[in-house]
Amino acid sequence: MTGAGGQVGTALRARLGSARFMGRSELDVTDRKAVHRAVGGAGLVVHLAAMTNVDECEARPDAAFAVNAEGTRHMAEAAAAAGARMVYVSTDYVFDGEKAGEYEEAGGPRAINVYGKSKLGGERHVAAGEANLTVRTSWVFGQGRNFVRAILGAAGRGDPLRVVADQRGRPTWAENLAAALAFLLEAPITGTINVAGSGHPCTWADLAEVALEAAGSPARVERIDSETYSRTAGRTVAPRPRNSALALDRAVARGVPLVDWRRSVRDYVGTMA
Numbered sequence: 229m230t231g232a233g234g235q236v237g238t239a240l241r242a243r244l245g246s247a248r249f250m251g252r253s254e255l256d257v258t259d260r261k262a263v264h265r266a267v268g269g270a271g272l273v274v275h276l277a278a279m280t281n282v283d284e285c286e287a288r289p290d291a292a293f294a295v296n297a298e299g300t301r302h303m304a305e306a307a308a309a310a311g312a313r314m315v316y317v318s319t320d321y322v323f324d325g326e327k328a329g330e331y332e333e334a335g336g337p338r339a340i341n342v343y344g345k346s347k348l349g350g351e352r353h354v355a356a357g358e359a360n361l362t363v364r365t366s367w368v369f370g371q372g373r374n375f376v377r378a379i380l381g382a383a384g385r386g387d388p389l390r391v392v393a394d395q396r397g398r399p400t401w402a403e404n405l406a407a408a409l410a411f412l413l414e415a416p417i418t419g420t421i422n423v424a425g426s427g428h429p430c431t432w433a434d435l436a437e438v439a440l441e442a443a444g445s446p447a448r449v450e451r452i453d454s455e456t457y458s459r460t461a462g463r464t465v466a467p468r469p470r471n472s473a474l475a476l477d478r479a480v481a482r483g484v485p486l487v488d489w490r491r492s493v494r495d496y497v498g499t500m501a
Contacts, residue, residue, distance in 0.1 A: 230255060230303065231276025235370035236317060239406035240274070244413075252277070257299030267306035272413065273314045275303045275354075278347070282321065285343035286466035292342050297349030304353040304360070313359045315413060317405075320366035320397055320424070322348040325469020330429070332475040333364070333420040341466040351420070361412060362420045366474055367435070369496060370402025376496060379436045383447035389440075390460075393433035393451035397472040398424035401492035408484050417482055422474035425489025429473035438490055442497035 231237040232249035241249055248270075255266050257277050267273055278296050279285055285292035300316065307314040321344035322337035339345040354360045369376040376399075382389055400423070408423045430438075433451045440447050458465040479486060 296346035300350030
């Protein structure tokens with residue numbers, strides 16, 4: 229498993245006791261030869277390593293494509309050479325956000341930022357293997373840096389909470405995603421499948437309010453639009469899809485364990501107490 233030190237990798241480690249775990253210091257996925265050496269002899273490859281900071285990807289597109297697209301190509305080619313199945317975690321940001329409803333797996337991806345484009349490039353390499361599986365997820369929070377933790381930290385410091393309210397998606401706790409991935413590693417499912425927090429999709433402002441309520445914080449959210457946020461951020465801000473809500477019908481039909489995102493936020497905040 230690559231990306232062992234990330235939010236999802238950390239959550240998945242406890243469920244894959246016999247796996248070989250490789251973080252950034254153990255494997256540079258941009259190094260093709262190193263990847264082939266690492267994957268040789270494997271029967272299953274779980275590829276989580278990625279450059280996931282969306283704004284950093286926008287500011288450093290070469291690095292983003294090197295890791296997310298070319299690094300995934302190296303992993304897919306090495307898995308094919310070893311005769312291994314590959315499971316790859318991708319993102320809702322492969323979509324442009326122009327659809328009114330939820331995005332199904334075959335929904336015609338068209339990314340509008342570097343992160344989404346680089347991850348979509350990775351998806352296309354994974355799709356070359358008939359036994360491979362791409363798992364699209366969204367708005368992940370877990371151990372380490374994430375939106376929920378940032379909001380609660382800002383509230384604790386008394387900072388203003390100005391949160392975007394015109395982007396819509398599905399928050400996903402890394403622990404729930406890890407449980408779903410563990411299920412999918414044992415299931416004969418190929419192609420692409422969406423896995424995210426269930427329940428009605430929400431905005432970032434909605435998510436912030438649920439997290440604050442779960443923490444018992446009296447802080448209040450000021451709802452702003454994406455344009456205002458980008459104009460006042462003082463740094464590079466990548467464009468985000470206004471709607472990236474993933475349809476979960478295929479996951480439900482296949483029995484993938486899903487959890488309502490509101491419950492997950494409450495449970496997650498409880499672990500931080």
